[in-house]
Amino acid sequence: MTNSMTSVGFTVKPMPVGAEVTGLDLEKPVPDATRAALYAAWLEHGILLFREAVKTNAQHLALSRCFGELEMHPMPEIRSKDEPYLIELGGSRRTSASAYVYDGDQLREGRLPWHRDTAYTVEVCKGALLRLVEVPPKDGETLFADSQKAYEQLPEATKQRIEKLEYKATLRMGPFQQSRPGSTWHSVRPPTSGEFSGPTQLWAGKEIINRYPSVVHPVVIQHPETGRKCIYISPTYVDCFIGMDQVESDALLAELAGYLADPANVYAHRWTPNDVMLWDNRRFLHAAMGFDPQYHRTGLRTTLAGSLRSGRYFATQTEDFVPATNIND
Template sequence: MTATLDERAAACGLSLTPIAPKVGCRIDGIDLAAPTEEQVAVLLDAFGQFGGLLMRGQTLEVEDLVGFSRRLGTLDHAPLTQVGRTAIEGFPEIYLITNLVDKEGKPMGALGNGEAVWHTDMSYLPSPPDASLLYAREVPPTGGNTFLCSMMAAYDSLPDDLKSLAHSLQIKHDATYNSGGYVRQGMEEHSDPRKTTGTFHPAVIRHPETGRPALYLGRRRQSYIEGYELAESEALLDKLWEYATLPENTYEHVWQVNDVLLWDNRITMHRRDSFDPTHTRLMWRTQIQGSGAPKAFAQA
């Protein structure tokens, strides 16, 4: 008889505890600086099932975080920030998410202290990243919480007629703005989303490991449904977004120092609350390269 995921976890010293009804699981008993092969295998299987994983109490150096992240896949290099910086010197795989500034008052990382709206990381690319990871180094006393929502649960929540229609849709994922609302370097602003730079992806995709369907929306701003009049596209997108972030399908993470939160970028969206700029929030982020373009559920 094949062992269950919980049984395999227990056999290698791990315990799995769901953190919300529809998304996320906490894994206890793992040291991400030196996980065993069996533990990594359990982690990867839990990842596909739950969409997001939380590992608390991790004490990681830069090398440890990069080393663990590489066991999940090929790493992207950190993108340029608004001031042209990338990441920790010598470690281009680690992106600084922080409101810290240098002696000249220039940002040392990305996103500052503002809100980041619901989004899927870099879904404007033909092959968006498979996963993203945040490691908390400093956190404010309040605010800066990260929210995850299950796009598999969002798909399941759709009324039958809207679910059927969604399978036929291709949605443009706009590249103009980042999740903090800033214009990306080299991008030109347009008021008409039909004219923006971006990539069309199916509205319903198949998770490559589990085979389950998920709604795939990216982010709301400047989104557009292929072949529709602009007003019709806007109205239909609003309908889809009504179901995308239902409270019962989400998880709110209140950060503690040394938390690691890992999410599957293909089947979740995430956002962040703003926080008091007089407090510091410092996260190290790694990102797993995309393994391929999102595939329509019916085509996979």
């Protein structure tokens, strides 16, 4: 795809990872030819950045629908009351904002390790469009990792090892549960009262975690639209690789997470208000670096329907357990 696409109403500027779209006019309906070209650019680059492009929820929804039908997020607690296809990130919907101290001296709220959205369900969503409305004056970056590029970097022996492997995934919430390979910190602790006077309890209770039973997904997928292979794990939710003991499993998880987080495969976005990031959730993972809790960071996000239906519910293994030969069964 060429850099210039002004004939269809926008220009694509490739970045080392992903691409930026400029010149798109969202003040009027998006023509079919423009929608098709946007979709092609998305499949090619995996993430698209629209800087300061969306000013209203209506524009956010219209841009989202250029990439397919929308679905409601599986957690109703974070859906917008005004528009159920939008979820609210940060702000009043999180009933208690939690801050923790990372790596000994970084007091941060909203820090999240590498993950794929909804990978704790049997149907991992196709993609998402995130727009930040309120941005802290420093920090608060979101990282995006290209699992297609990471797969291509793997040694051939590792590719063969993981080709038909599956992993068990369970929803984990909170930094203590998420401090596994794929986290973006080495240590974490609650802050002292002098460091932070707010709550340090997880906003979601056990009833939410228990709502989502463990699932199984393949470690490698072939992208259904591009045909390219991707490392399909969501590190923060990985319990173990099926058929491995925990030590062997954790070692493999650390190895794969290292390829995913290779700086050559990562784009770090520093937000300004009304930026929109679109990512292909089948190909890209993301992580949030968090921000100083004296500031605020709020956003809105849509979720694209059309999952791979790649998962199945996990059942306790019996002596005659056989991994699924067709993950779609």
